[in-house]
Amino acid sequence: MDSQPCVYILASRRNGTLYTGVTRYPSQRIWQHKGSFVRGFTKRYGVHILVYIELHDTMPAAIKREKQIKEWKRVWKLQLIESVNPSWRDLYEDFLRKPSIVIPAQAESSTPARSKRPWIPAYACMTESGIQVRATRRAAFTVSTSAATSVTGRLHCGPIQT
DSSP states (O other), X not given: OOOOOEEEEEESSTTSOEEEEEEXXXXXXXXXXXXXXXXXXXXXXXXXXXXXXXXXXXXXXXXXXXXXXXXXXXXXXXXXXXXXXXXXXXXXXXXXXXXXXXOOSSOSXXXXXXSSSOOOOOEEXXXXXXXXXXXXXXXXXXXXXXXXXXXEEEEOOOOOOO
């Protein structure tokens, strides 16, 4: 089983109960949540839909990001989810097939308290037609592809058109 530190958000339904977690083994941990094998919050409230996942290079970086997100207001978490998954579909199967997600090289802000909108990381996923990158603010990024090549640079974009 491959180790890949990540932060993830599960939901009970669209705009429903949210759970933010961190793990080194995302496929196993999310499978445990989905099967209600984990006693506690996710089992009690039926929080089983993977609506957001963010991969990190190290576990300390993932833990730091989880703590940041957990401090956010609910509306900021909803904006984060909607920025990368506007339909709130379950990303678990997609993640198992092609776990390619972009993480900013440097966070512009540790918390979103400085502005009305939270800082939201760049996000990319492998699709049938190639790599799709989405973000709402400027961010440094690295894209890893299944061909063991990577692209690094500065992403400049405006609001996402959905």
